[in-house]
Amino acid sequence: MTANNLLPINCEILAITKTTAIENLYRVRFPHVDKVHNGQFLQLSVPGFGECAISITDFSVEEQWLEFLIRKVGLVTNQIFNLNVGDYLPMRGPYGKGFQIANYEGKHLAIVAGGSGLAPVRSLIKHFHANPQDLKSFELLLGFKDTDNVIFKSEIAEWEKQFPVIVTVDNPSGAPDEKTGLVTQYVSGLKTIKQDMNSVEVVIVGPPRMMEFTAKEFIKNGVPPEKIWVSFERRMSCAVGKCGHCRIDEVYVCLEGPVFNYAATAHLFD
Amino acid sequence: MNHDIDVKKLRVNCFRQSKVAGEFMIQLRVPGSLIKAKYLAVIQHIAETWGNGTFHIGTRQTLNAPGIKYKYVDEVNAYIQDYIKEIEIEACGIDMESNEAGYPTIGARNIVACIGNSHCIKGNVNTHELARKMEKEIFPSHYHMKMNIAGCPNDCSKAHFCDFGIIGLTIPEYMPERCIGCGRCATVCKKVATGVLELVNNKIEKDMCCCVGCGECVSACPSGAWAYSKQKFYRVMIGGRTGKQTPRMGKMFLNWVTEDVLIAVIKNWQSFSATILENKPLYLHGGHLIDKAGYHRFRELMLKDVKLNPEAMVAERIFWTETEYRSNINVKKPIA
Amino acid sequence: MGLQLTNAQFNQVLARLSAKYAIYAPKNFPLEGRYSDTDMVRYDGITQVEDIVFERKSDMSAKEIVTPINETIMFFFNGQVQESKIPQKEILIFARACDINGFKRLDDIFLRNSETPDYYYQRRRNKIKFIAIECPSQGWDTCFCVSTQTNDTSDYALAVKSTGESLKIEIKDQEFAEYFADFAQNSTCQYQYQPVLENELKLTLPVINSQEVLTRLKNHPMWKEYNRRCVMCGSCTVNCPTCSCFTTYDVKFATDSETGAGERRRMAASCHVDGFTDMAGGHTFRTSAAERMRFKALHKVHDHKQRFGDNMCVGCGRCDDRCPEHISFSSMIQKMHTAVEQIKQELNHDSK
Numbered sequence: 001m002t003a004n005n006l007l008p009i010n011c012e013i014l015a016i017t018k019t020t021a022i023e024n025l026y027r028v029r030f031p032h033v034d035k036v037h038n039g040q041f042l043q044l045s046v047p048g049f050g051e052c053a054i055s056i057t058d059f060s061v062e063e064q065w066l067e068f069l070i071r072k073v074g075l076v077t078n079q080i081f082n083l084n085v086g087d088y089l090p091m092r093g094p095y096g097k098g099f100q101i102a103n104y105e106g107k108h109l110a111i112v113a114g115g116s117g118l119a120p121v122r123s124l125i126k127h128f129h130a131n132p133q134d135l136k137s138f139e140l141l142l143g144f145k146d147t148d149n150v151i152f153k154s155e156i157a158e159w160e161k162q163f164p165v166i167v168t169v170d171n172p173s174g175a176p177d178e179k180t181g182l183v184t185q186y187v188s189g190l191k192t193i194k195q196d197m198n199s200v201e202v203v204i205v206g207p208p209r210m211m212e213f214t215a216k217e218f219i220k221n222g223v224p225p226e227k228i229w230v231s232f233e234r235r236m237s238c239a240v241g242k243c244g245h246c247r248i249d250e251v252y253v254c255l256e257g258p259v260f261n262y263a264a265t266a267h268l269f270d
Numbered sequence: 271m272n273h274d275i276d277v278k279k280l281r282v283n284c285f286r287q288s289k290v291a292g293e294f295m296i297q298l299r300v301p302g303s304l305i306k307a308k309y310l311a312v313i314q315h316i317a318e319t320w321g322n323g324t325f326h327i328g329t330r331q332t333l334n335a336p337g338i339k340y341k342y343v344d345e346v347n348a349y350i351q352d353y354i355k356e357i358e359i360e361a362c363g364i365d366m367e368s369n370e371a372g373y374p375t376i377g378a379r380n381i382v383a384c385i386g387n388s389h390c391i392k393g394n395v396n397t398h399e400l401a402r403k404m405e406k407e408i409f410p411s412h413y414h415m416k417m418n419i420a421g422c423p424n425d426c427s428k429a430h431f432c433d434f435g436i437i438g439l440t441i442p443e444y445m446p447e448r449c450i451g452c453g454r455c456a457t458v459c460k461k462v463a464t465g466v467l468e469l470v471n472n473k474i475e476k477d478m479c480c481c482v483g484c485g486e487c488v489s490a491c492p493s494g495a496w497a498y499s500k501q502k503f504y505r506v507m508i509g510g511r512t513g514k515q516t517p518r519m520g521k522m523f524l525n526w527v528t529e530d531v532l533i534a535v536i537k538n539w540q541s542f543s544a545t546i547l548e549n550k551p552l553y554l555h556g557g558h559l560i561d562k563a564g565y566h567r568f569r570e571l572m573l574k575d576v577k578l579n580p581e582a583m584v585a586e587r588i589f590w591t592e593t594e595y596r597s598n599i600n601v602k603k604p605i606a
Numbered sequence: 607m608g609l610q611l612t613n614a615q616f617n618q619v620l621a622r623l624s625a626k627y628a629i630y631a632p633k634n635f636p637l638e639g640r641y642s643d644t645d646m647v648r649y650d651g652i653t654q655v656e657d658i659v660f661e662r663k664s665d666m667s668a669k670e671i672v673t674p675i676n677e678t679i680m681f682f683f684n685g686q687v688q689e690s691k692i693p694q695k696e697i698l699i700f701a702r703a704c705d706i707n708g709f710k711r712l713d714d715i716f717l718r719n720s721e722t723p724d725y726y727y728q729r730r731r732n733k734i735k736f737i738a739i740e741c742p743s744q745g746w747d748t749c750f751c752v753s754t755q756t757n758d759t760s761d762y763a764l765a766v767k768s769t770g771e772s773l774k775i776e777i778k779d780q781e782f783a784e785y786f787a788d789f790a791q792n793s794t795c796q797y798q799y800q801p802v803l804e805n806e807l808k809l810t811l812p813v814i815n816s817q818e819v820l821t822r823l824k825n826h827p828m829w830k831e832y833n834r835r836c837v838m839c840g841s842c843t844v845n846c847p848t849c850s851c852f853t854t855y856d857v858k859f860a861t862d863s864e865t866g867a868g869e870r871r872r873m874a875a876s877c878h879v880d881g882f883t884d885m886a887g888g889h890t891f892r893t894s895a896a897e898r899m900r901f902k903a904l905h906k907v908h909d910h911k912q913r914f915g916d917n918m919c920v921g922c923g924r925c926d927d928r929c930p931e932h933i934s935f936s937s938m939i940q941k942m943h944t945a946v947e948q949i950k951q952e953l954n955h956d957s958k
Contacts, residue, residue: 002728003725007687047682047868074886391641396643451873454840472873500637
């Protein structure tokens, strides 16, 4: 008989940072950070209210913490917003296949994120921000609904000092030099697509349609589908391949994903 | 030519007067509207032998043969002896004489019923079985009454438009341990019934106050979390009628009564009618009879010696809503 | 060699078995059917042969015993969490070949779909032994277990065939011989479990042999009719012996409780039902009945096989028995087969 791995463990909230009107950044102490990969997720719970899958937005193995960007949109996240620093946030995980750092090392990497899709790639960006020598080149293309919804603003400003970052908003605020419109229209201007495709990798994370259209734009610009990586978002209930909610064809997003190679998932539609 | 026919006497014998002088239409009772198909041969024989070859499905679900000349009435009555015996005496268990005189009375009219749960997926009760039990209580009696039985609150048989309308109900039992929290029962209840169900944190909460007892939640449930109550319940609508003067929809008299209570109540109809009509079986619609008595007197006489089941509810008062053709205050010529 | 015991004699065996085993079998629940004055046959604990329904296929499958429709998996109290407990007794289930083979599919999902077996499934599954119920020679008119190759099973400790007044018994697992010791001398008969070898319904399952065939089948117009016919109630999944999806949710015992006492539950879920793919942000996948039907149907006869090697569907036909709209999954399998063959021809033609 195997151990019961579905029981959550209590994790102390170390810090809460208000990020946007409906999003907070939570830092929690987590004993098993050594098992964590970029792009994975955990099942956070508020006993009596339920569980929800939240992707890891950053972590520190040395300091034993995880960070989650949590949007107040449901029964459980509403309750998480009632918690304070020092409270316990029970959770289990980490789950899923994340981004493999080695896969991008020595490559020209472009990361495209839409809205809160920035959260699951933030730790990946921070890793290469801290280790720029590991990439041939690095570009970021970030799309948000409007300026109020831009998350991790100060970090973006830091990143911009080191590599090109395009931030575009759907709804213009009228500020000078503001880039507007969908991320898709900026794909053809990226330097990454001018490189030798053998040494290019592209990561796209965001809402399903945004990922679909952005991937198609890269393919149109000559990037082979197998060089594109996406992170699927699906309803999760068990997160361990039993409950069936996240299944598409023979694939379980919680087990084989959430990060997939685009070529391997192009046929997965539902 | 004067036929010198006592049409009133013939009417009581279930022969209805035709506009063609000297012709009548026999009405065969079909209590609860379900009989063996072989009896179609009976009405066919009557129609083709003594009638004009046609057959009418009566508005109260009788089998009618029009165009029967007066001189054949006795022959028809002799012919239907077996039919009356098999239907009224044998199937309904009525203690009456079997003879060649035809129907002893038209009094309480044929009991109308929908197909009920012997066939219908919506039905809560077996309307035919109930109709046969009811027929035994109201026939043969000269006191007039129109009873309709509906298998469920859809009321296809118009229990709302007769003197004594019976609607079959269920009080569905919920088994939360079998509930998958899909909320389909709540959605269906809202769509086709009264919206008394609500999905609260994956389980159903019910407002029993306004449940109409239709059982839609049971048939909607994919997992068998709802079951029809083992006990069957009935709603009784009274005083509904059509007609030239003051047609109106019936109003609820009893809700959630059991069959035993229902039968006990209907047993009182004869004595109620006799009391109000001073023992003269006049042709007076049940609704007018209730009006004559007043609802509270009606209730007192109908519930006399009746022991109500614990779930039963009784109307404290009734607010009739009639279409008053004698006033027509809202009907005007359009302004040109 | 088998035994033939009267029902009364077998009841003595059941009484002895019940000291060690919780015994489950298909049982009649009078008047609990979908329509008024109809019965429901589903699994429940039994104490005597007379409780067991042999003459009719159960409406619900045996999976409810090991994956209950609702199951409390843990309790919360004062910030602490404690897993739920289950009874100590071993479990014996009277089941037909389709149901026993259904458990193999449940095992695929719960025990083999990731490195870690499911704790809550495994704790019950480990206790289970089957008593195979022999079916009528062709099963029932909606059965197609021969077509799905799930008509036979060897995973049973005992097998029984009811003659009405008595039971013929095959003792396969000799551990059970002791329970029959009193009758071993005088009640022997020739009996060995016989599987159904032919159904009235004979189907050819679709063979989807390439990604392109699958994609074309997904986009095939055959699914459209279900937009009109299917009411998305999920009846076909609730009683399916192989549908195993569930949703986890929490209950708080009292809203104002200072201890935060509550529990976490699993509840059966259905891919046909609204909300199955709903995400907190509001996004939903597969909104139409046709998409949901396609998703379920392909899981049953393709996706599961891709992952685990066996088709998921065990041909019990319960989905057909229970569908309020009379949608027949066996007919759908035939339609899929026809569509797949047509697609393969098109592809052959295209490549020439």
